[in-house]
Amino acid sequence: MAIAAKSDQAGYQIIRSLPYNHSFIFSILFYLNCPHLYKQIDVIMKRTFILTLAITALLTGCGQKEEKKQEDQHGVIALQQLADKAKAMQDRESIEPVDFRKMKELLPESLSGLKRTEISGEKQGAMGFTVSHAEARYTGDANASVKLEILDTGGIAGVASMALAAWTMAEIDKQTENGYEKTTKYDGHKAFEKYDSQHKNGELSVLVAERYIVNIHGTKVTMDQMKEVLKEFDLNKLSDLK
Numbered sequence: 001m002a003i004a005a006k007s008d009q010a011g012y013q014i015i016r017s018l019p020y021n022h023s024f025i026f027s028i029l030f031y032l033n034c035p036h037l038y039k040q041i042d043v044i045m046k047r048t049f050i051l052t053l054a055i056t057a058l059l060t061g062c063g064q065k066e067e068k069k070q071e072d073q074h075g076v077i078a079l080q081q082l083a084d085k086a087k088a089m090q091d092r093e094s095i096e097p098v099d100f101r102k103m104k105e106l107l108p109e110s111l112s113g114l115k116r117t118e119i120s121g122e123k124q125g126a127m128g129f130t131v132s133h134a135e136a137r138y139t140g141d142a143n144a145s146v147k148l149e150i151l152d153t154g155g156i157a158g159v160a161s162m163a164l165a166a167w168t169m170a171e172i173d174k175q176t177e178n179g180y181e182k183t184t185k186y187d188g189h190k191a192f193e194k195y196d197s198q199h200k201n202g203e204l205s206v207l208v209a210e211r212y213i214v215n216i217h218g219t220k221v222t223m224d225q226m227k228e229v230l231k232e233f234d235l236n237k238l239s240d241l242k
Helices: 002-016 025-031 035-060 066-088 100-104 156-162 223-230 237-240
Strands: 116-128 130-139 146-154 174-175 179-186 189-196 200-207 211-217
Touching: 002 223, 100 116, 100 146, 100 237, 130 156, 200 223, 200 237, 211 223, 211 237
Parallel strands: none
Antiparallel strands: 116 130, 130 146, 146 211, 174 179, 179 189, 189 200, 200 211
16 A cells, blocks of 8 residues: 555656646547557657666666665556556547536636636647636735636546646645645545645645546635635536536
């Protein structure tokens, strides 16, 4: 169990470090759509990954601690688990994401005393993969600001969640002098909290119906305020949205 937990944490950190440009999603989708061709590329990728690990080991010196070596091993295990999950979803039926305009209708004019100042939505697609996205920004006194974002990953929610929300495939519990981050449950849904108490910035995310990702990004607010925003947002309506 301890090894699995460490692997989850290592995998989460690796995925989080990737640029947020959907390239990771598309690499998985390419695997799903063209598995035979991907296997040829995968061999090259694995060799490159091994070479990168070797170079990293040299750069960090021969005096690397055993604990660090174990963390690298956990990361490799986590990446393999990620690939296994993507493979398991290869035959999953595709579902068209909902119209982003319907998701925009779920974003109220005010939440927890904060007034909506911006609202937008769009649908993006590539390589047969489409994501609907809607978001609104809410502001209040003392520069308080919250952005509420909804993503519909459609029929390949599991794969997309790995890239758009790495925490969905991990168990996280970390605390520092200035804050914390952890996976948790919110109203029965898998959720993620991250907060910086020094700067009063944080995020609160929830996975709904295995396809919708709700992200709340707060600035100059407390985690309790972000939870109040989420409480006023109707997750049941989102879950029933088609």
